[in-house]
Amino acid sequence: MSRECDLRVYLVTDPRLCAARGILETVQQAVAGGSRLIQLREKQTSTREFVELSRAVMAALRGTGAKCIINDRVDVALACKADGVHVGQSDMHPSDARALLGSNAILGLSVETLEQAREAEAFDVDYYGVSPVFSTPTKLDTAPPWGLGGLRNLRASTSRPLVAIGGVTAANAAELIQAGADGVAVVSAICSASDPRLATKQLLGAVEDWGRRP
Ligand code: TZP
């Protein structure tokens, strides 16, 4: 297990938005479209079901090169031997999560302010989720959005990888990379798409296109 992660197009699943197609199918289509990092985010599911889902996704990802991160739940990640965990500011402290997960797991942390990012420099985390970068109907209980200016300021204050989340689409992904994000994390742009594979491919195209510019 290595802590390397390809943040370019990071799918975060939502059971409601994936209901018609199913989470496993959505994940498989996103991976077919080029996503290499998947976060399973289940807020209502029972612990047992969350572990079962995570095991099924881990099995489906085997051999694809894509990795699976569990939102909030260190216990679920340990039970299904996931690649890592993503925590927010009110979840388990990243230092406690690191101690439980060990030094080989990927650990992501959401940051909502520059102050939180400054404090987090002391923690052994692999990337910051810039949360939310734009406002989004998918998550209403967020901190005020960073916006492009906030993202630029954050980029100037840390060398940690940054992944922008909240309101990301194929139309705004390039400007987020231009402002300093290493990748984009998306829920509805993939989960609600009529063709998640194509939607992922278009997001990846937008992210890479910026990277190719002089
Ligand atoms: N954390 C901050 S914003 C958000 C999460 C989980 C939801 C992002 O959803 P969408 O549909 O990509 O805007």
Ligand code: MG
């Ligand atoms: Mg959380």
